[in-house]
Amino acid sequence: MRIHREPSMTIHQPGRRRFLAGLGAAGTTALLSGCVTSTPSGTTSSKGAVTLQSNLSAPQAKAAMTDLVAAYAKQGSGRASLNTVAAETFRTQLPTYLTSANPPDVYTWYPGSVAEAYSSKDLLLDLDDVWASPDLGQYSKALNTLCTASSGKKVFVPTTYYWWGMFYRKSNFAKWGVSEPKSWDDFLDLCDKLKGKGITPIGLGAGGNTAWVASAWFDYLDIRINGAAYHRELLAGKHRFDDPEVRRVFDRWQEVLPYFDPNGTAVAFQDATTSLLNGRSGMMLIGTFFADAAPKDALDDIDFFRFPVIDPKVPLAEEAPTDGYFASARTGRRDQVVDLLRYLATAEAQEIYIKGSSGTALPCNPDAKDSGTALVKKGRAHIEAAAEITQFFNRDSSDALQPTADTALTKFLAKPKEIGAILTDWQRDAQKIWKA
Amino acid sequence: MSVLTAPERKSPTPPPARGARRGTGRGRGARRTPPLVLAFVLVPLLVEAVWVFWPALQGFYLAFTSWDGVSAPRFIGLDNFHEMAGDATFRSAAWHTVLWLVLFGGLSALLGLAAALLLQQERRGVGFYRAALFLPVVFSLVATALVWQAVYQPDGVLNQLLESVGLGSLRHAWLADQDTALYAVIVPALWRQIGYVMVLYLAGLKGIDPALYEAAKVDGAGAWQRLRHVTLPQLRGVNAVVLSVIVIDSLRSFDVVWSLTRGGPYHSSELLSTYMYSTAFQSLRLGYGSALAVVIFVLAFGVICSYLVRAFREAD
Numbered sequence: 113m114r115i116h117r118e119p120s121m122t123i124h125q126p127g128r129r130r131f132l133a134g135l136g137a138a139g140t141t142a143l144l145s146g147c148v149t150s151t152p153s154g155t156t157s158s159k160g161a162v163t164l165q166s167n168l169s170a171p172q173a174k175a176a177m178t179d180l181v182a183a184y185a186k187q188g189s190g191r192a193s194l195n196t197v198a199a200e201t202f203r204t205q206l207p208t209y210l211t212s213a214n215p216p217d218v219y220t221w222y223p224g225s226v227a228e229a230y231s232s233k234d235l236l237l238d239l240d241d242v243w244a245s246p247d248l249g250q251y252s253k254a255l256n257t258l259c260t261a262s263s264g265k266k267v268f269v270p271t272t273y274y275w276w277g278m279f280y281r282k283s284n285f286a287k288w289g290v291s292e293p294k295s296w297d298d299f300l301d302l303c304d305k306l307k308g309k310g311i312t313p314i315g316l317g318a319g320g321n322t323a324w325v326a327s328a329w330f331d332y333l334d335i336r337i338n339g340a341a342y343h344r345e346l347l348a349g350k351h352r353f354d355d356p357e358v359r360r361v362f363d364r365w366q367e368v369l370p371y372f373d374p375n376g377t378a379v380a381f382q383d384a385t386t387s388l389l390n391g392r393s394g395m396m397l398i399g400t401f402f403a404d405a406a407p408k409d410a411l412d413d414i415d416f417f418r419f420p421v422i423d424p425k426v427p428l429a430e431e432a433p434t435d436g437y438f439a440s441a442r443t444g445r446r447d448q449v450v451d452l453l454r455y456l457a458t459a460e461a462q463e464i465y466i467k468g469s470s471g472t473a474l475p476c477n478p479d480a481k482d483s484g485t486a487l488v489k490k491g492r493a494h495i496e497a498a499a500e501i502t503q504f505f506n507r508d509s510s511d512a513l514q515p516t517a518d519t520a521l522t523k524f525l526a527k528p529k530e531i532g533a534i535l536t537d538w539q540r541d542a543q544k545i546w547k548a
Numbered sequence: 549m550s551v552l553t554a555p556e557r558k559s560p561t562p563p564p565a566r567g568a569r570r571g572t573g574r575g576r577g578a579r580r581t582p583p584l585v586l587a588f589v590l591v592p593l594l595v596e597a598v599w600v601f602w603p604a605l606q607g608f609y610l611a612f613t614s615w616d617g618v619s620a621p622r623f624i625g626l627d628n629f630h631e632m633a634g635d636a637t638f639r640s641a642a643w644h645t646v647l648w649l650v651l652f653g654g655l656s657a658l659l660g661l662a663a664a665l666l667l668q669q670e671r672r673g674v675g676f677y678r679a680a681l682f683l684p685v686v687f688s689l690v691a692t693a694l695v696w697q698a699v700y701q702p703d704g705v706l707n708q709l710l711e712s713v714g715l716g717s718l719r720h721a722w723l724a725d726q727d728t729a730l731y732a733v734i735v736p737a738l739w740r741q742i743g744y745v746m747v748l749y750l751a752g753l754k755g756i757d758p759a760l761y762e763a764a765k766v767d768g769a770g771a772w773q774r775l776r777h778v779t780l781p782q783l784r785g786v787n788a789v790v791l792s793v794i795v796i797d798s799l800r801s802f803d804v805v806w807s808l809t810r811g812g813p814y815h816s817s818e819l820l821s822t823y824m825y826s827t828a829f830q831s832l833r834l835g836y837g838s839a840l841a842v843v844i845f846v847l848a849f850g851v852i853c854s855y856l857v858r859a860f861r862e863a864d
Contacts, residue, residue, distance in 0.1 A: 204829045207617045233618050319724050320697075321810065375702040377813060378721030383701075512616075512832045523814040526726065548616055548833050 161191040162448045164437075165209065165216040167202035170404040176468025180456075183464050190451045192218070200321065203511060210235045215440040217449050222507045223258045223268040223434055225348070229510060230438070231261035237439035239266045241450050247457045250478055254501060258434060269453045270436035271462055272473040275491050276328055276504075277416035279388065279402070280395040285415075288394070292417040299420040303371035306394040314368065315393035316376030317384025318525070323518035325381045327505035328397050330521060331431055333361045336422040340429035340500035347509035349546040353520075353539040354532075362524060362531045364422065369528055377525050399433065399504075400472035400491065411470065414487060418494060429500035433507055434476065512548070516541040604845070610838035617834050628839035637815050638840070641823040644730055648801060648819060652734050652741065653794040659738075660745025660790070661783075665775075667746070668753045678750070682743040689740065693807035696736040697723070700808075726816035729809050733817050737804045741797065745790055752786030753779070792855045799848045820844050 166177050174196050181194045195216065197205070209215050210230060221227065230236050242248065243259075243266040251270070259268035285291065288309055293299040303313040318326035334343045338357050345351055346358070373384065373393055385402045387393045389410050397419065403411060421428065437456060439449045455461055459480035466473055471483030474492055482488045495501070506514040520538035524531060611628055615621035632638050667678050684692065699705045700722040707719045722732040756779065764774050802821040805811060811818035811826060824844060828837025 207832065211618055230618070235618065319721075323810075323812065375721055375724070378702050378724035512830070515826060515830045519812070519814045522812060526724075526813060544833065544836075545831055548614060548831075 160445075161193040162218055162445055162452050163216040164192045164194050164218045164220075164452070165202070166194055166196045166220045167199045168220060169196050169198050170401070172404045173469045176465045179468040180461060180464050183461070184452065184455050187455070189455070190448045192452050210440055210442075213442070215442050217443040217445055218437050218439045218452060220435065221268075221438055222503065223255075223270055223436060223438075224503050224507055225509060226507055226511070227259070227268045227438055228261055231263065231265070231267045235441050236261070236267040237441050237443060237446065237449065239269060239439065239450075239453065242266070242269055242453045242457065245454045245457060247454070247459070247477055247479075251457075251476060252478070255434065255476055259436075268436055268438050269457050270434045270476040271456055272436070272465065272475055273432050273434040273495075274400040274473045275495055276332070276397065276399045276419075276431040276433075277491075277494065278395050278419060279398055279414060279416045281389065281391065281410075281413050282415045283413050284391045284394070287391075290394075293420055296420045296422045300367065303368060303394075307371055311391070312373045312387070312393040313371040313395065314376075315373050315384040315388050315396040316525075317379060317381030317396070317398070318376055318518075318522065319378040320380030320383070322381045323377070323522055324506065324514055325384075325398070326377075326521040326525065327514070327517050328399075328431065329365065330361065330517065331502060331505055331508075332397065332419045333364050333422075334358070335429040335431075335500070335502055336419065336426060337361055337364060339426045340502050343429075343502060344508055347505065347513065349542070353542055354535040358535060359531070362528075362535070365524070366528050366531075369525070372525070377522050399431075400470075403470040403472045406470070411472075411487075412485070416487070416490070416494075427499040428497065429502055430495055430498040431504055432495050432498070432501050433503045435473070436476070510545070512545045513542060516545060607838045607841050607845075610835055611842045613835045613838075615834040615838075616832050618832075621835065624835070628836045631836065632839060632843070637818065637823060638820075640815060641811075641818040641820050644818055645799070645820045647730065648734065649795065649798040651731075652737055652801070653798050656738055656741040656745050657790055657794060659742045661749050663742060663746040664749035664753055665779075668750060678746075681746055684740040685743045685747075687740070689737075689803040690807050692736050692740055693804050697808055700732055723809050724813055726813055729813060729817040733805050733808050736808070737801060741794075745794070748786055748790055748793070749783065752783045756782045788855065788858065792851060795851045796848060799844055799851075820847075 164177075164181065166174075168174055168177050177194055177196065181192050185191050206219070206221070209219070227236065239259075248269070255270050259266055259270055261267045288306065288311070290302055290305055293302045306313040316326065316329075318324075331343065334346070337360055338346075342351065342357065346353070351357065373379075373387075376384070379387075381398065381402065382405060384393070384396060385398065385406070388396045389406060403414065406414070418430075437453060439453065443449050457477060459475070459477045462475035462477050462480040466475060466480075466483055471485065472488060472491070474482050474488065474495070482492065502508055505517055516538055519541070520534050523534050527534075610621060612623060612625060613621035614624050614627070663681055667674055667681070701707075702719075702721050706722065710716060710718050720728060722728050760778050760782070761774060764778050769777065800821060801819060802825065805817060805819055805822050806825065809817045811822035815823075820840060821844065824837050824840040827840060828834050831837075
């Protein structure tokens with residue numbers, strides 16, 4: 113709307129009265145023409161390729177999706193057209209996609225409470241037919257539960273998962289003469305040693321547009337101190353952020369805060385991982401997705417260790433977000449959607465994706481081979497050793513709750529002394545979301 | 549929108565269309581509007597009604613509801629506005645918007661006028677400088693923001709520049725510090741706006757009769773007095789345009805803030821517009837977001853209305 117600025121010389125002046133009359137007329141017409149925000153009820157046409165809306169916009173992941181769609185077309189039972197949308201746009205537009213009259217058919221997204229929120233509003237396609245396929249029949253019980261909505265219907269097809277850990281470069285740790293810590297105290301010692309060598313011990317990357325990365329620290333400290341069960345209940349609104357349990361999380365955090373990158377809230381995680389790879393920072397709590405943008409030759413040098421255990425009495429939990437697909441309940445191509453989703457659940461499809469991407473994701477299909485690198489083998493063992501699995505802050509709660517965490521955690525990182533007030537504000541903001 | 553704000557109040561020559569219309573209108577007797585003209589008015593009005601007024605009215609309705617964008621909106625009366633009264637983030641966003649209006653608006657008007665006065669004389673190479681100042685207007689604000697993001701990075705141009713002139717102690721994470729974030733965001737917006745305001749003032753300066761300056765000179769007026777008593781009063785018309793442009797631009801400033809800081813860190817660069825967006829589309833509280841939009845609308849509409857009333861009064 114920049115047009116309004118152009119000064120025009122020959123303008124037709126309608127006069128004030130007529131202009132106002134027109135305005136009134138327009139208003140009346142608008143009022144009479146129907147009720148506000150009526151829900152459209154149309155469906156997509158039943159012909160043509162299944163539209164697959166993807167948020168995997170990192171170059172390697174996007175290339176892998178293109179391979180996958182091509183392989184699906186080649187095996188002959190149907191066709192899919194891939195539509196890749198920038199991750200942030202995808203996230204904000206998803207409710208609009210799902211409620212529109214003519215929605216895309218299949219979406220990349222997350223199982224658990226995020227899918228449940230849409231499913232409880234009848235926006236997701238019932239996928240029991242897909243789960244009847246032999247491939248999904250052998251998926252683990254945990255995945256089964258994760259993809260079942262409260263209505264008892266299956267609404268999600270998981271394909272890959274990845275893990276979070278403290279990542280570092282093997283060559284750098286060797287150069288600095290340090291090794292993986294086993295306990296929280298070891299971890300603090302390691303940080304101290306690195307700081308003594310003039311290296312930033314812990315990279316963060318919660319600046320730019322990726323403030324959510326800081327939530328990984330909150331999640332991990334909470335599941336290490338209070339346990340996964342408490343963590344899930346907290347995110348579901350059954351506990352309060354200003355409870356003493358949550359306060360203990362931040363007391364622990366304060367112990368490591370001096371070792372954090374002072375620019376932690378100024379640079380995005382992509383820049384922070386670059387610093388990690390260049391040896392400017394020592395380690396970083398991050399998910400394997402960061403490797404999608406890492407140079408291939410650095411991949412063999414990347415290693416990770418488990419977020420140190422703080423209280424051995426708390427059952428070991430790890431963050432292992434599961435990715436996959438759900439479909440719109442308003443699709444007009446139900447049969448084609450079911451066919452595509454069955455294909456995506458096969459070992460073949462998951463291997464194609466893993467081969468095309470950075471190869472750090474693990475397949476959900478037990479028959480599918482992972483990329484077989486030492487890192488991935490370690491990652492698989494890392495997850496299998498865990499008694500409980502959490503997804504991530506937004507996936508275990510909702511995307512709407514994430515901004516409240518971003519505000520609270522960024523403020524804590526800048527002003528750790530004000531933690532009392534920060535938690536009070538966080539609880540107040542979170543309540544507005546839970547209530548909505 | 550073009551119909552509403554387009555007329556420039558003080559055109560140096562009266563618009564020829566008006567004279568012509570008056571002539572033919574009298575010839576035909578009563579001021580009957582030809583059907584073609586009526587169509588020209590009604591068709592755009594209809595389009596405007598469907599694409600602008602109708603969604604705007606929906607926004608008004610949504611301001612009285614609680615809506616998550618997925619299920620049906622629930623009518624809750626004035627609750628959203630009650631909440632706003634006690635919302636500290638809203639208050640700080642409103643305060644930042646006022647600060648933005650004063651700093652961004654005031655500085656762009658002052659510096660734009662200064663640049664126009666400096667570059668109004670036809671000298672050699674003046675075209676180059678005008679073009680250079682106007683160039684930022686051509687870029688999209690999001691692209692501008694990306695460039696400035698690189699400038700403000702912890703290892704960015706600005707910090708390196710400070711280091712090289714021995715001011716290394718001033719190095720700063722400009723966008724991540726609550727004390728500097730808002731000002732760091734105003735600079736790119738200003739960088740862009742000055743060129744635009746300059747062009748408006750240049751056009752105004754061109755319209756001033758040189759005879760006025762000569763007369764003032766003959767009366768013994770110095771350069772300052774000529775500026776104070778000839779230039780500024782003659783620019784009154786342009787000032788009104790500049791004022792409304794600045795107020796409207798301030799209230800809708802969004803893209804540059806959103807791409808640089810998203811209103812953060814912890815709401816320290818939050819404007820009403822970014823708060824509205826994040827409430828509606830991130831927290832998915834579309835009812836409260838609409839209530840915020842209504843407040844922004846009322847503020848902007850107040851300015852536009854007072855401008856329109858003045859414009860029509862002088863035109864009639």
